[in-house]
Amino acid sequence: AQTVTQSQPEMSVQEAETVTLSCTYDTSESDYYLFWYKQPPSRQMILVIRQEAYKQQNATENRFSVNFQKAAKSFSLKISDSQLGDAAMYFCAYRSMGNDMRFGAGTRLTVKP
Amino acid sequence: DVKVTQSSRYLVKRTGEKVFLECVQDMDHENMFWYRQDPGLGLRLIYFSYDVKMKEKGDIPEGYSVSREKKERFSLILESASTNQTSMYLCASRLQGSAPQHFGDGTRLSIL
Structure with missing residues (x-):
């Protein structure tokens, strides 16, 4: 299992x-597909960014970008110009071409003013 | 916008009770999912369904069952609730293919 x-x-x-x-x-x-989801204290899981494994170009969404290293099986999320509203739990997720999705344990991000 | 609605945000039940958690989506999505979320463990898949009356076990199906009689509704059932089922439960849905999942607001379930 992944x-x-x-x-x-x-x-x-x-x-x-x-x-x-x-x-x-x-x-x-x-x-496969890779995702980053954000879960603020309100609990609503929000999609931040997604990456298809067949695409070599790293996905970017405004201040959010990824560094996808397929050979290393690494998928890091970079948040630029951090804002107070970025404070949340962030979950990395993998989904195969089937239906199942696997999530990481999460990273709690704190933004200091 | 896609709306995934879970019937309760907070629920308190007693051990041995039969518990129903309901989830409804309004975008005609084929696939629906139930996860539980626990600190340090992330989200773990309990069951999913890719069509009406179809269901597949996820990673932790023990103690749970599901029902999908209509496309928009996916119910999670705790046959005989136990204290180790106290958790946050998240429902999600998506279209077939590469579409991302859309989540409900979660139900925080406490079993006393």
Whole structure:
């Protein structure tokens, strides 16, 4: 079974600074999807960014970008110009071409004013 | 916007009770999922369904069952609730293919 590892249970960043959240995964498949979800205290899981494994170009969504290293099975999330509203739990997720999705344990991000 | 609605945000039940958690989505999604979320463990898949009356076991199906009689509704059933089922339960849905999952707000279930 595929596993997703987030090695940083907690991270903090100063407002307006940049922070990188780490994620590694284990799979024997060549085609799959990777996601970062954000869960603020309101509990609603919100999709931040997604990456298709067949695409070499790293996905970017405004201040959020990923560093996808397929050979290393690494999928880190970079948040630039951090804002107070970025404080949340962040989950990395892997999904095979089937239906199942696997989540990491999460990283709690604190943004300091 | 896709709306995934879970019937309760908070629920308190007693051990041995039969508990129903309901989830409804309004976007005609084929796939629906139930997860439980526990600190340090992330989200773990309990069951999922890719069509009406279809169900597949996830990673932790023991003690749970599901029902999908209509496309928009996916119910999670705790046949005989136990204290180790105290958790946050999240429902999600998505279209077939590469579409991302959309989540409900979660139900925080306490079993006393």
